[in-house]
Amino acid sequence: MIKSELVARLTARYPHLYHRDIERIVSTMLDEITKALADGHRVELRGFGAFSVKVRPARQGRNPRTGEPVSVEEKRAPFFRTGKELRERLNNGSGKE
Secondary structure, eight states: OOHHHHHHHHHHHOTTSOHHHHHHHHHHHHHHHHHHHHTTOOEEETTTEEEEEEEEOOEEEEOTTTOOEEEEOOEEEEEEEEOHHHHHHHHHTOOOO
8 A cells, every 4th residue: 555545545434534634644644753763763553563773784795796795884774563463463364344
């Protein structure tokens, strides 16, 4: 599901709210999660999951074509771990509406 599909589904589910308001709410939530992760914080949404940042240290890699050593810089990557409730709903098949 992409952001516009999420907004459309929420608009259909909550017809008393304006489309532009729902779009603003979704954008604000995603921006705040992004900002928190960029600052190195962990974001937990109870029943859904937790977002965190994994740091991958610098290392010595190899160019697959030439076999020459190449230095790979340290990287920070987003990481998502599902919550217990979401995992149970997915595994028990009751995730459909």
